[in-house]
Amino acid sequence: MEVDPSKPLTIWAVSDGRAGIENQVLGLAQAIARLAPSEIAVKRVAWRRWADRLPSMLKIAPRRMLAKGSDPLSPPWPEVWIAAGRATLPLSINARRWSRGRTLVVQLQDPRWPTRLFDMVIPPEHDEVEGDNVFPILGSPHRVTPARLDEARARFARLAALPSPRCAVLIGGRSKVFDLSDAHAAALADQIARAVGSAGGSAMVTFSRRTPPSAAEALRARLSSLAGEVWDGVGDNPYFGYLAYADHILVTEDSTNMAVEAAATRKPVHILPLEGGAPRFARLHQALEARGVSRRFEGTLNAWSYEPLDETGRAARAVLEAMAARG
Template sequence: MRVVTDGRAGIENQALGLAEAIARLAPAEIDVRRVAWREPFDGLPARAKRLSMLALGADALDPGCDLWIGCGRASLPLSIRAKRQAAGPFVVQVQDPRLPPKLFDMVVAPAHDRLDGDNVLEIIGSPHRVTPERLAEAASAFARRIDPLPRPRIAAMIGGRSKAFDLTAAHAGRLGRRIADAVAAAQGSLMLTYSRRTPEAARAAMSAVLAETPGWIWDGEGENPLFAFLSAADHILVTEDSANMATEAASTGKPVHLLPMVPLRRAPKFERLRTSLSEAGAARPFAEPLQTWTYVPLDETRRAAVAALEAYRARR
């Protein structure tokens, strides 16, 4: 089974999450390939690109692959080419490709994108790599640092600037104060991680406000404790800019509190995602004091894996 992406963590983890879920159902080796396109060809439409334009990953189409999982814009030309190969692999494209779904054998797309097609499977959010086993493993690895933290433990996953949202230093400071107040009111502790997209000024402003809050703000050094935070948390706070983070949090069965960002434009897709998470009982807007509730953990990655494996076997 081949996974083809540009290597960015947010993209690759979606494809790897689906591949790993399939491999848990039908054991298989996962072959990860990362590709990049040379300038100025990177901006060309997917169907206009040729293999000669590749900067990295020209071997991504070599024989020996039965199931192909692509994710992200860089993978699209290769996924389309793989689909056209005689006796080629079964091609699954993750995310909305913004191309006709018929160019692929199957498309696994977020329901909030509203993509239509007979071969389209809509899921809430995105595939991911969070599993109970992986969370337990991470919890054990970081137990010495996390176990002494008082409960309730509040995990916070902070994103950053995107096309629809921003995280300014001023807003980060205000948000940090609200988080500090919520932790203090609960008499608990904080476990916080920033994403690669978090602006440095916002990171500094929030960290300064939270400096006296009991807990652990990960500084980016060493192994990422995110999965350990998710395992140990009693509450999970997630900024509203990331479908990936929200979906990962909702897979734990723990209350997910959505933190507001600075809107740059109206974002109907994120509004639909918030509605889906709310209807599933997983997420509510962040409010103080923190409320506790229960729900059935989302398992959309496994649902997508089952559907992909069934479609693959049917074609074979």
């Protein structure tokens, strides 16, 4: 697609502002911007309390139902609208009408609505969504790039002093299909501590919002004897620094985002088991294993290599191709 550099694409990255969702829409928007000059606007939305209780299909005047503090959604409309999350669905299905068809509406994840309501749907392969305008990818879009890792390496240079092998330990937790009890957290921590300790390495540990506080404390207590650090949530988030400096990445099986972000680094990705599970997550991890990215953690820090995933870049090229096809 030929792009006039004097007229950059306008892209809106629309979400409810939660980090995991916003990173997906921003990741795809930024990947497009690396291929074509673009201006990206972040749009965070929330519903008024009474409107949030309504089913999405009943939000028939969605812009009027947004809570105060939501970013304005008004002309001029963007050329590309990228959205993710349940909160954005009533807005996305109206964006084409508001723009009189000039905006390419891209919905990430499985919308669980008819895909024809959007111009393009980009879900994870493991959700098995089908449709003429569906472009499935392995995992989800993200913001991990070599340049971003280089930036994090300079910003968190203190991590270079940690003994190798340095292990990034990325802990999720409780969801609809997974759990992380205190007992399981303790057993997991002991297994990690033995592996890292026997290798003479260090651990760089971070928790997600889904990590139960008591489980986080169990992990923190048992990993405190290792060299390294456990991020306490204060100050600059070192997440990208951990990815940049890691020799190994250990990530719990509940997080698609963390798994595919780790898969962009070339570092061995060890999948930490949790309690529970679901077929869709089993499909994800089978696909990552088939690509040589990850292996199930069994208490050792074996090393291997693979070609890093660039599914975000592949999706970005597909969006530009869809725009070109529209003329």
